[in-house]
Amino acid sequence: MSDCELLSTCPYFNDNTQDMAGTLEKYKEQYCQGNSSWCGRYLVYKALERELKKTKARVF
Numbered sequence: 089m090s091d092c093e094l095l096s097t098c099p100y101f102n103d104n105t106q107d108m109a110g111t112l113e114k115y116k117e118q119y120c121q122g123n124s125s126w127c128g129r130y131l132v133y134k135a136l137e138r139e140l141k142k143t144k145a146r147v148f
Contacts, residue, residue, distance in 0.1 A: 092124035094133060 095101065101116055119127040 092120040092127065092130060094124075094130060095120045098129060100129060 092098070095116075098120070101112060101120065119130075124130045
């Protein structure tokens, strides 16, 4: 699987949290470099993306 499209901008992994470095790496492997469809942040992003497309279609 390919990396999640949000990985480079995801605040969860890019806030330089040192206290949980090992745990974060496991999460990153599972959700960001594995199956991102289980990631809550990714699911919200995709839902908002769909809603914005619907809204733009109605407005314009």
